[in-house]
Amino acid sequence: MATTEILTAERILEATEEVLRRHGPAKATVVDVARVLGVSHGSVYRHFRTKAALREAVTKRWLDRTSEELAGIVAADRDPEARLRDWLAALFAAKRRKAGDDPELFATYRVLAGENGEATGRHLADLTGQLTEIVRAGVDAGVFTTADPATAARALFHATGRFHDPVYAPEWEQPGIDAEFEAVMDLVLRGLRA
Structure with missing residues (x-):
């Protein structure tokens, strides 16, 4: 069935997400994505040169x-x-929501994130960059004490990994996890205070 909507990268990505949800990363194909959109697979390849680029x-x-x-x-x-x-x-809540609301898609994205080290690396750099901005603001305000906000941000990110690293997703719904998160937060904040 042909579509009258303009084919955009965003539409292709939405369809790809649906195909991944339905078939998983091992079985999802560009042909499946094209079928959902009602176009030829060549049309998808005009936007994304390879299956790997699409993923x-x-x-x-x-x-x-x-x-x-x-x-x-x-x-x-x-x-x-x-x-x-x-x-x-918010990071913990976002990861919990993704894992809990759509576990099949979350599992799929764990596979894709492992395949796409460059995208994952940029994401982790972005997250630690955001943390660095907050720590730097705390240092500038005299609230936090650290010689190097970037190093402190990376340490914070690693110290709280249990609450955002997808490897720990099975633990995120266990009783007491929120209290454990608060205990870790109290500890890291005490360590940062001036």
């Missing part, structure tokens, strides 16, 4: 949603300690 783009899109959600917290004109707590809590 990387859909992975980047998925990861960027989290980064964009967190960017608003970084930009907020609030106490850096509150922003840091809110940012880490």
